[in-house]
Amino acid sequence: MSIAAAVILWTGATFYAIFGGADFGGGFWDLIAGDAKKGWQPRMAIQRSLTPVWEANHVWLIFILVILWTAFPDAFSAIFSTLYVPLILAVLGIVLRGSGFAFRKQIGGLSEQRAAGATFALSSVITPFFMGTVVGAIAVGNVPAAGGGDAFSTWLAPGPLFFGAMFVATSAYLAAIFLVGDQRRAGDHEMELYFEKRALIAGAVAGIFAIVGLIALHSEGHYVYHRLLHEGLPVVIISAVCGLGALAALLLGNRVLLRPLAAGAVIAVIWGWFIAQFPYLLPTTMKISAAAAPDATLSAVFVVFGIAVVLVLPALFLLYFLAQSDFLEHEH
Amino acid sequence: MALPGVIPLAASATTNLFAAREQMAFTLAFHIVLACLGVALPATILVANYIGLKKNDHDALELAQRWSKAMAVTFAVGAVTGTVLSFEFGLLWPRFMERFGAAFGIAFGIEGLFFFLEAIFLAIYIYGWKRLPPWAHFWAGVPMFITGIGGAFSVVAANSWMNQPQGFVLDAAGKVTEVEPMKVIFNPATPYEVPHMILAAYMVVGFLVASIYAVGMLKGRRDRLHRLGLLIPLTIACIATPLQLLIGDTAAREVAHHQPAKFAAMECIQNTGGHQTEYLGGICTSSGVKLGIGIPDLDSLLVGFSPGTKVTGLNQIPNDERPPDNTFIHLAFNVMVGLGSALMLLVLWLAWSVFRKRDIPATPWFLKAVSVSGIAAIVALWAGWIVTEVGRQPWIVYKYMKTSEAVTHADGIWGAFIFTLLLYIAIGTIAVLVLRRMSRRWREGGEGTAEQEPSPYSPEEPGVAV
Numbered sequence: 001m002s003i004a005a006a007v008i009l010w011t012g013a014t015f016y017a018i019f020g021g022a023d024f025g026g027g028f029w030d031l032i033a034g035d036a037k038k039g040w041q042p043r044m045a046i047q048r049s050l051t052p053v054w055e056a057n058h059v060w061l062i063f064i065l066v067i068l069w070t071a072f073p074d075a076f077s078a079i080f081s082t083l084y085v086p087l088i089l090a091v092l093g094i095v096l097r098g099s100g101f102a103f104r105k106q107i108g109g110l111s112e113q114r115a116a117g118a119t120f121a122l123s124s125v126i127t128p129f130f131m132g133t134v135v136g137a138i139a140v141g142n143v144p145a146a147g148g149g150d151a152f153s154t155w156l157a158p159g160p161l162f163f164g165a166m167f168v169a170t171s172a173y174l175a176a177i178f179l180v181g182d183q184r185r186a187g188d189h190e191m192e193l194y195f196e197k198r199a200l201i202a203g204a205v206a207g208i209f210a211i212v213g214l215i216a217l218h219s220e221g222h223y224v225y226h227r228l229l230h231e232g233l234p235v236v237i238i239s240a241v242c243g244l245g246a247l248a249a250l251l252l253g254n255r256v257l258l259r260p261l262a263a264g265a266v267i268a269v270i271w272g273w274f275i276a277q278f279p280y281l282l283p284t285t286m287k288i289s290a291a292a293a294p295d296a297t298l299s300a301v302f303v304v305f306g307i308a309v310v311l312v313l314p315a316l317f318l319l320y321f322l323a324q325s326d327f328l329e330h331e332h
Numbered sequence: 333m334a335l336p337g338v339i340p341l342a343a344s345a346t347t348n349l350f351a352a353r354e355q356m357a358f359t360l361a362f363h364i365v366l367a368c369l370g371v372a373l374p375a376t377i378l379v380a381n382y383i384g385l386k387k388n389d390h391d392a393l394e395l396a397q398r399w400s401k402a403m404a405v406t407f408a409v410g411a412v413t414g415t416v417l418s419f420e421f422g423l424l425w426p427r428f429m430e431r432f433g434a435a436f437g438i439a440f441g442i443e444g445l446f447f448f449l450e451a452i453f454l455a456i457y458i459y460g461w462k463r464l465p466p467w468a469h470f471w472a473g474v475p476m477f478i479t480g481i482g483g484a485f486s487v488v489a490a491n492s493w494m495n496q497p498q499g500f501v502l503d504a505a506g507k508v509t510e511v512e513p514m515k516v517i518f519n520p521a522t523p524y525e526v527p528h529m530i531l532a533a534y535m536v537v538g539f540l541v542a543s544i545y546a547v548g549m550l551k552g553r554r555d556r557l558h559r560l561g562l563l564i565p566l567t568i569a570c571i572a573t574p575l576q577l578l579i580g581d582t583a584a585r586e587v588a589h590h591q592p593a594k595f596a597a598m599e600c601i602q603n604t605g606g607h608q609t610e611y612l613g614g615i616c617t618s619s620g621v622k623l624g625i626g627i628p629d630l631d632s633l634l635v636g637f638s639p640g641t642k643v644t645g646l647n648q649i650p651n652d653e654r655p656p657d658n659t660f661i662h663l664a665f666n667v668m669v670g671l672g673s674a675l676m677l678l679v680l681w682l683a684w685s686v687f688r689k690r691d692i693p694a695t696p697w698f699l700k701a702v703s704v705s706g707i708a709a710i711v712a713l714w715a716g717w718i719v720t721e722v723g724r725q726p727w728i729v730y731k732y733m734k735t736s737e738a739v740t741h742a743d744g745i746w747g748a749f750i751f752t753l754l755l756y757i758a759i760g761t762i763a764v765l766v767l768r769r770m771s772r773r774w775r776e777g778g779e780g781t782a783e784q785e786p787s788p789y790s791p792e793e794p795g796v797a798v
């Protein structure tokens with residue numbers, strides 16, 4: 001039963017990584033889009049894609065937190081009392097990003113708009129970075145079961161930091177892939193090429209980070225490393241194949257397979273992480289079964305998840321459908 | 333230990349606790365105002381939208397459109413400040429979540445469902461004005477009304493559970509071993525706290541939106557748009573206010589029975605007994621209320637409908653279970669009830685005038701009163717939460733866990749609090765400026781200007797690095 005609850009947790013993480021990740025990546029491309037003139041076109045493209053959906057995508061994070069503290073309260077407490085520094089920085093990023101984005105369109109003059117926009121863009125990079133360090137610190141096994149681990153050395157280490165960088169690169173990659181499709185639909189060939197180029201670079205960088213991260217895992221998180229290359233090997237291979245396939249689809253201009261392949265590469269990494277830490281929730285200090293709440297609570301979590309599948313997913317698809325078929329405006 | 337009437341600031345062992353509480357209180361107080369907009373603004377917008385479509389009324393449609401654009405901004409700030417609260421549960425109160433997350437966490441799971449649906453349909457509604465067929469667009473907005481209420485229900489049910497916990501079994505080590513989710517969610521405080529909060533949200537939004545148009549009318553903008561902008565939200569507030577007073581009255585009686593320490597603090601009752609005096613204002617001391625206006629027997633009368641009703645006094649509460657800062661709780665309660673009653677008078681004034689001459693009162697004093705009513709409702713809301721939360725102290729989960737046991741051992745809580753304070757002040761100020769700017773633009777542009785072309789930095793601007 002506790003394993004099913006963990007699967008729900010990872011399912012939430014998967015959705016957040018794909019959709020929330022792509023939104024963060026949009027901020028990354030906004031950040032480096034250049035001056036007001038040069039960056040206008042890509043920034044508009046990013047804004048169009050992001051505006052109607054980012055708040056709904058953000059709720060996946062809330063979903064993860066709530067499932068974690070309800071189904072695995074001990075793990076929640078251990079993580080939050082150890083990794084509070086990167087968590088505070090991540091939530092700071094979330095606040096600045098959301099308000100920066102909302103204000104940017106409505107705020108007074110150009111320089112204020114730029115300040116709000118730069119806040120949004122910069123925090124879009126900071127947030128996934130620190131979230132990555134949190135995940136990395138968990139994966140390499142730096143969170144003690146009783147909580148209260150060292151506030152710095154637990155995450156200021158090569159492994160977690162590489163995870164952070166990988167999160168940034170991956171979200172930039174996903175965003176560029178999604179934006180390529182959006183530009184194709186909008187018939188903007190110039191912007192399609194613009195994001196295609198960036199998707200290629202980001203994909204390559206994310207791949208390199210993944211390999212370096214694996215090496216860092218070897219020295220810091222032996223348990224996870226070992227399982228990843230044994231039990232998790234099929235998933236690692238799927239991820240690599242999907243990743244390379246997505247690059248090929250980009251180069252060959254195949255827009256149909258592009259998104260599924262790119263998303264597949266990321267999904268495989270997330271589930272590879274799940275397999276690699278199994279049966280631990282916090283490797284190697286807290287097992288999933290030991291962290292779990294009483295059965296009645298887990299049943300309630302299943303009911304909530306069931307309702308989410310029946311009600312929220314169709315509603316989400318409706319939103320994506322309306323946004324993708326241009327029923328929604330992109331501006332206020 | 334904190335004596336009644338003393339804020340536990342001095343002792344160094346409690347400074348983390350104090351900072352954590354202040355941080356929680358401040359971020360909650362900020363979020364709750366935006367949350368009210370999320371709960372009650374959808375209904376207000378939908379009413380205007382419905383009138384607009386049914387009667388082909390352009391002014392009403394324009395209002396619905398403007399309000400929904402404003403809501404895009406407030407919702408974004410509400411969502412991020414709500415996220416901060418979720419993080420704070422772990423950052424500030426890890427021991428609380430560790431012990432009781434399994435029990436009351438599920439209420440937040442339900443809340444999560446409602447937030448999902450709210451965020452989705454809000455996006456469809458806000459960005460669907462132009463391209464969705466008008467009635468389809470209206471119906472896409474209706475779920476927001478339900479999800480707002482549902483979201484408020486589940487969070488406040490969690491808070492009710494903290495006040496009257498039930499539905500779980502603890503083992504010898506204090507760990508939750510069995511849970512009955514239905515009992516957690518429908519605890520004895522839910523039936524009055526949840527409707528009281530939802531009605532508070534409708535009062536806040538109704539009076540707040542109305543007060544914006546009242547200010548406009550006082551400045552001489554007396555067109556039809558302003559009248560509608562005043563009357564639609566004010567009508568909603570007029571329905572909510574009398575109900576709110578009824579539920580508040582019930583809540584007070586329930587608190588007197590189930591949380592006697594809180595009630596004694598609210599009313600400054602020192603000694604258990606009948607014939608308790610109801611005090612308005614004043615300072616609570618261990619020898620009674622100083623400087624307050626006392627009405628003999630009224631307190632007993634309100635609690636049990638007879639002047640002899642026995643009410644528990646603080647003398648019967650163990651020293652270390654008494655709420656801190658009695659006077660503060662007492663005054664907060666007075667402020668809530670006082671403002672609630674004042675708003676009720678405003679409602680009666682309007683009702684009388686509409687009944688007599690089918691119009692709002694002609695005197696500018698009426699508009700002046702409406703123009704401060706929004707702030708008054710917000711202050712009442714904050715005061716109510718102070719009564720509930722500070723009155724529950726020293727417990728975080730009434731009778732099960734003290735707040736001091738729940739707090740984090742992390743360093744730097746003060747620094748984090750001061751930083752949060754500054755950040756929120758900045759965000760709050762910018763949000764208000766942005767909303768004012770939107771309103772000015774609409775006013776100058778006349779009808780149809782709820783649309784604006786965006787410019788993530790104009791293409792004509794000479795190249796300046798961002």
Ligand code: HDD
Binds near residue numbers: 524671712717720
């Ligand atoms: C517009 C705001 C507003 C107004 C006009 C009132 N209240 Fe209230 N009150 C709140 C807004 C509020 C709240 C939303 O802030 C609280 C905090 C927790 C809750 O459930 O509602 C609250 C709590 C609260 C409590 C504490 C409940 C608890 O601790 O469990 C009592 C006893 C009352 N109220 C009583 C009243 C009475 C007797 C009122 C008027 C005659 C009144 N309230 C008007």
Ligand code: HEM
Binds near residue numbers: 055418440483529
């Ligand atoms: C009585 C208190 C509360 C009420 C009525 C309330 C209601 C709401 C509403 C209606 C929203 C939607 C956003 C908006 O319109 O601004 C919201 C957002 C949010 N609230 Fe609160 N809230 C309350 C307290 C809390 C608390 C204590 C928490 C922390 C656990 C919390 C967490 C959140 C989160 C995470 C969001 C963001 C959801 C999203 O991304 O859309 N809220 N709240």
Ligand code: HEM
Binds near residue numbers: 354357728
């Ligand atoms: C949104 C309106 C709310 C406001 C304005 C509010 C206000 C406050 C205040 C003033 C305190 C500090 C008490 C003290 O230090 O003496 C506090 C503490 C706290 N509140 Fe609330 N509260 C609200 C709603 C909620 C809700 C809905 C929850 C949870 C479901 C909640 C959970 C807590 C917790 C965990 C603490 C810290 C522990 C404590 O001091 O009891 N609050 N709140």
